[in-house]
Amino acid sequence: MKFLVFNGSLKPDGESNTFSVCKMLQLAFNKLGHDCEIVTMRELDYEGSTDDVNDELKPYIMKMFDVDGVVFATPIWWGTHSCHIQAMLERLDFIYSWAKDNKYQPFYNKVFGTLVSGGGDGFQHIHGVLYSAASNFGFTVPPQCNIESKAQGIEEIKKDEDTFNQVKNCATNMTVWAKILKDGNPTVTARHGSVDVNEALAEGKRIPRKKGQKRKSKKHSDLYTDEDPKGTIHGLGFKDEATARASITKIRKSGRSHAHKIQAAVAMEQRARAAGKTGPAAIYRRYINSMKKKTKAKNK
Ligand SMILES: Cc1cc2nc3c(=O)[nH]c(=O)nc-3n(C[C@H](O)[C@H](O)[C@H](O)COP(=O)(O)O)c2cc1C
16 A cells, blocks of 8 residues: 655754654554655745645646655654644645545545654644544544654664654554555445535525534535635625626636536625615525526536
């Protein structure tokens, strides 16, 4: 089997504690009879983006489709993961959106592990953040696939028994679970597609958030409004018909998921109606109806 390690250290390989632990993990995979490639992200000329960018990182993102498991490796900086690993979470966003729109999770049946090098403060937070992202990207996180190496200095790391045992656990469990997934192929019956879009939202109906409900709760559909500014499509309006038409073009080109586009248009239609702007509201409604037709065709 094949494994890919993204090394997010900010230091060159020869000086990096994180890279030293990555090398140990590579050796452990090799000893078990598997291939393992380490990608040192600081050596790549890449863009921070949520789009599908054709740069030096892209071939490695594409490689994730061919391997059986992926490891994100990072030093701890002020309690959190490095900018390179953050860039990975962002760069995988277009695949995440694609999976939702196409109801197919390409990373199902692949395992995910974390490797953190630090002085001993902040490991669990990093594992948690990365596990959460990996799970939403469709990976399986096997037990004990989180390396936390406290050893500092390349020579110390090489002889650190704690690091050695964790590396062994990680490589063994990743390969064991990757094989189970490969042989069992649970992806055949697993539910693909959306993770944060509920059925009503896919139909474009709004279920307002009630007092006390969490922002990201699945019991309401207010995921893409001003309450969640990260996902907001900026620059939409309803003051006249021309603005509504221009806004629909913006929604179309936003690169957001099908459901997200509907939700944005529904919010604008409601606002236009509340403001008595029947013309702009009707323009949004036409777009919503055309999108709902597409939803129906997709669900057939
Ligand atoms: C500015 C700075 C901040 C750090 N913050 C943390 C931290 O919050 N928690 C921790 O355990 N280690 C922290 N460390 C230690 C590094 O994570 C540790 O030395 C790590 O092994 C470095 O890996 P690298 O050689 O690949 O850069 C910090 C180090 C520096 C220089």
